[in-house]
Amino acid sequence: MKIRSKRSRSEVAFTLLEVIVACAIFFMCAFAVLQLVTRGLSAARSIQQREPDVGLIFAPLSTNKVFDVGSFSGDFEDNFPGVYPEYQWICDITQPFGETNPLYQVTVTIIGKTGKRRTSETTATALTWSSQPNPGALKFGGSAFGNSR
Numbered sequence: 306m307k308i309r310s311k312r313s314r315s316e317v318a319f320t321l322l323e324v325i326v327a328c329a330i331f332f333m334c335a336f337a338v339l340q341l342v343t344r345g346l347s348a349a350r351s352i353q354q355r356e357p358d359v360g361l362i363f364a365p366l367s368t369n370k371v372f373d374v375g376s377f378s379g380d381f382e383d384n385f386p387g388v389y390p391e392y393q394w395i396c397d398i399t400q401p402f403g404e405t406n407p408l409y410q411v412t413v414t415i416i417g418k419t420g421k422r423r424t425s426e427t428t429a430t431a432l433t434w435s436s437q438p439n440p441g442a443l444k445f446g447g448s449a450f451g452n453s454r
Contacts, residue, residue, distance in 0.1 A: 354419055355388065355389065356389075356392075356415075356417070356419065356425060356427070357381055357385075357388075357389045357392050357394075357415055357417070359413045359415060359427060359428075359429040361381070361384070361385075362394050362396055362413045362415075363411070363413060363429070363431060366396070366411055366433070367433070370435060370436050371435060372398050372409045372411075372433070372435055373398065374398050374399060374400055374409075375397075375398060376395065376396070376397045376398075377395075377396045377398075378393060378394065378395045378396070379393065379394060380392065380393045380394070381393075381394070389417065391417045391418040392415055392416065392417030392418075393415070393416050393417065394413060394414065394415050394416075395413070395414045395416070396411065396412070396413050396414075397411075397412045397414075398410070398411050398412075399412075407434055407435045407436070408432050408433070408434055408435075409432070409433045409434075409435055410430060410431075410432055410433075411430070411431050411432075411433050412428065412429070412430045413428070413429050413430075414426065414427070414428045415427045415428075
């Protein structure tokens with residue numbers, strides 16, 4: 306024969322006050338951990354060195370239909386003031402396959418200081434097709450290609 310003890314419901318379950326105190330302690334610990342993670346991420350972001358991407362120079366050139374062969378240079382202060390203060394770019398545009406070929410070679414070099422004494426240099430090269438070649442380049446014998454006399 307089993308003997309069951311008679312307990313009231315209040316003795317078996319947690320009271321509302323105990324649940325509220327437990328939730329308060331849990332949320333205080335969770336928010337403390339969240340604050341530590343946020344501080345760590347902001348500290349890591351503040352020491353992170355930002356370097357410009359060569360795509361910042363390639364992007365405006367990708368919409369050009371006519372390229373001028375030559376070398377161009379500048380800094381990032383015109384388009385991105387204060388973001389990349391120690392960086393300069395150099396862009397060389399050549400026609401490696403002759404003046405009649407509409408392929409242009411675009412080489413972009415970004416030079417800048419990454420630390421107190423370190424210098425960073427990034428170079429990228431792309432071949433770009435021009436839909437409207439340089440008008441002076443297609444002259445041959447006084448007439449343009451494709452025209453019959």
